[in-house]
Amino acid sequence: MSAWDAIVIGAGPAGLAAASVLAERGANALLIDEQPAPGGQIYRGIEQLAATRPGLLAVLGPDYAHGADLVQRFRASGAAYLPGSTVWQVTPEREVWLSGAGRSARHDAKAILLATGAMERPVPVPGWTLPGVMTAGAVQILLKSSGLRADAPLVLAGSGPLLYLLAQQCLAAGARLSAILDTTSAANERAALAHLPAAVVGGGLPYLRKGLQLRKAIAKGGVKWVRHVTKLRIEGTDAATAITFESKGRTERLPAALVALHEGVIPAQQMTRALGLDHSWDAVAQCFRPAVDAWGNSAIPGILVAGDSAGIGGARAAEHAGRLAGLEILRHLGRIDGAARDRLAASDRRGLAAHLAVRPFLDRLYAPPPDILRPADEVTICRCEEITAGAVRAVVAQGCQGPNQAKSFLRCGMGPCQGRLCGPTVTSVIAGALARPEAEVGYFRIRPPLKPVTLGELADMDAVE
Amino acid sequence: MFQRIDPGAAPGLRLDFEGRTISAEAGDTVAAALLAAGVGWFRETPVGNRARGPYCMMGVCFDCLVEIDGVPNRQACMVTVADGMRVRRQHGARDSA
Numbered sequence: 360m361s362a363w364d365a366i367v368i369g370a371g372p373a374g375l376a377a378a379s380v381l382a383e384r385g386a387n388a389l390l391i392d393e394q395p396a397p398g399g400q401i402y403r404g405i406e407q408l409a410a411t412r413p414g415l416l417a418v419l420g421p422d423y424a425h426g427a428d429l430v431q432r433f434r435a436s437g438a439a440y441l442p443g444s445t446v447w448q449v450t451p452e453r454e455v456w457l458s459g460a461g462r463s464a465r466h467d468a469k470a471i472l473l474a475t476g477a478m479e480r481p482v483p484v485p486g487w488t489l490p491g492v493m494t495a496g497a498v499q500i501l502l503k504s505s506g507l508r509a510d511a512p513l514v515l516a517g518s519g520p521l522l523y524l525l526a527q528q529c530l531a532a533g534a535r536l537s538a539i540l541d542t543t544s545a546a547n548e549r550a551a552l553a554h555l556p557a558a559v560v561g562g563g564l565p566y567l568r569k570g571l572q573l574r575k576a577i578a579k580g581g582v583k584w585v586r587h588v589t590k591l592r593i594e595g596t597d598a599a600t601a602i603t604f605e606s607k608g609r610t611e612r613l614p615a616a617l618v619a620l621h622e623g624v625i626p627a628q629q630m631t632r633a634l635g636l637d638h639s640w641d642a643v644a645q646c647f648r649p650a651v652d653a654w655g656n657s658a659i660p661g662i663l664v665a666g667d668s669a670g671i672g673g674a675r676a677a678e679h680a681g682r683l684a685g686l687e688i689l690r691h692l693g694r695i696d697g698a699a700r701d702r703l704a705a706s707d708r709r710g711l712a713a714h715l716a717v718r719p720f721l722d723r724l725y726a727p728p729p730d731i732l733r734p735a736d737e738v739t740i741c742r743c744e745e746i747t748a749g750a751v752r753a754v755v756a757q758g759c760q761g762p763n764q765a766k767s768f769l770r771c772g773m774g775p776c777q778g779r780l781c782g783p784t785v786t787s788v789i790a791g792a793l794a795r796p797e798a799e800v801g802y803f804r805i806r807p808p809l810k811p812v813t814l815g816e817l818a819d820m821d822a823v824e
Numbered sequence: 825m826f827q828r829i830d831p832g833a834a835p836g837l838r839l840d841f842e843g844r845t846i847s848a849e850a851g852d853t854v855a856a857a858l859l860a861a862g863v864g865w866f867r868e869t870p871v872g873n874r875a876r877g878p879y880c881m882m883g884v885c886f887d888c889l890v891e892i893d894g895v896p897n898r899q900a901c902m903v904t905v906a907d908g909m910r911v912r913r914q915h916g917a918r919d920s921a
Contacts, residue, residue, distance in 0.1 A: 395904055400882055407851055412833050478884050490865040490877030497881035505856040506833060507826040532829055597875045598864050745871040775886035
């Protein structure tokens with residue numbers, strides 16, 4: 360089997376930018392993506408939408424439309440592209456095993472860039488497993504990829520930029536948005552102020568301006584907007600029917616057939632964990648991120664990570680980081696030398712710094728509330744195996760020292776999602792119960808296959824040539 | 825639950841859900857098509873037999889697992905609708921096949 364110069368995993372902004380720069384400079388590059396079309400989650404459906412749904416493009420706004428340029432450049436770059444392909448194993452020997460259209464295959468490369476992006480932080484509140492409760496990202500994906508808007512009472516609950524963007528998009532799309540329950544605390548608002556000057560000076564003004572514009576649009580839309588909300592609880596037996604919450608010391612209840620939860624995004628860890636990379640704990644953003652250098656190099660030679668999967672910076676930062684990693688791979692391949700890499704990287708370095716300038720402010724402002732990280736005993740934290748926070752605390756009280764022991768005792772993290780959705784909470788709950796830092800408590804050991812693959816598919820794999 | 829902003833923007837398709845015909849549009853995922861047709865829950869959990877529907881819509885949560893054309897445990901949010909697809913809910917645990 361002939362090796363690719365580079366394999367890029369994930370066709371969001373980081374992956375598209377990296378694959379483009381690699382192919383443009385003559386590298387034999389392959390971009391692999393799980394979705395049927397390029398764009399990642401942020402620019403999802405951009406090609407189809409730009410061609411067939413101009414009205415919807417206007418609803419989604421200019422930041423979304425930017426994705427069209429990125430995808431166009433990628434399409435023109437000559438990079439090979441495998442959409443609809445799920446990577447289920449990546450090895451330190453730079454093999455990528457994937458499944459697409461019911462067949463599995465192995466591809467080897469001299470360098471691999473993981474650009475697998477982010478996932479929304481789990482928001483374990485009572486009732487979050489009920490049908491009708493989704494993430495804010497899920498509601499936005501329905502809008503982007505199928506032009507669907509809520510026509511039953513929709514409540515957005517949580518905090519973070521995506522929540523406000525989605526609220527504005529729902530209003531523009533004529534969705535039945537009945538309320539925004541904003542969990543951003545007054546303490547966060549005060550603490551974030553200290554980071555505001557650096558954000559303004561460093562290049563974060565466009566973000567701050569956009570935030571203010573979104574707030575203005577939401578206020579103008581006349582939708583009920585409750586601030587400093589705590590104690591979210593979703594009611595219903597077979598589906599969501601209502602949401603209760605506290606604000607200013609009073610408990611309120613709103614009917615809701617649809618609830619969109621959001622408490623920010625965190626790096627998708629499955630692949631970086633399975634490769635055994637070191638991860639550090641970000642105490643402000645309350646999430647793990649893999650250890651990489653300024654070019655995206657991990658501790659394993661030829662394995663790089665860029666974009667939100669290396670630490671949350673947003674779509675535009677990811678695009679710059681993807682190009683930087685692409686240039687570094689070109690240097691690995693001997694196609695450019697270090698001096699050329701540095702010269703070619705100059706504008707992306709500046710762009711990356713400018714787009715990251717607002718992060719300390721945003722991270723502090725939208726730091727997740729404590730009861731999301733360490734929910735009450737009654738709350739289900741492992742959706743697959745239906746394990747509560749209390750059950751995890753009970754095994755800790757019996758001497759369980761970490762997530763992997765908890766997994767053996769309780770099966771949390773052993774269901775179909777393979778710990779993607781309970782892992783962050785299990786770590787935080789155990790850290791709380793042991794009064795030890797999350798970095799010490801660690802995370803689930805992640806093993807391949809990273810996504811389900813049938814035995815038949817494995818058996819049918821071509822012998823390695 | 826959800827309605828289309830611009831019905832007919834993409835070519836129409838049909839799929840069979842539990843014996844009933846549901847209309848979809850080209851480019852829909854199975855999950856989007858079912859939600860657009862008012863299907864709120866997709867499966868009952870193996871542990872507590874509780875109803876679940878799509879949560880993340882991006883392949884992370886596995887709560888939208890359904891049977892598609894006889895194959896169980898497919899992520900409805902990751903599979904694009906093809907005309908004539910047969911989709912069924914999942915009840916409890918799968919048989920090991």
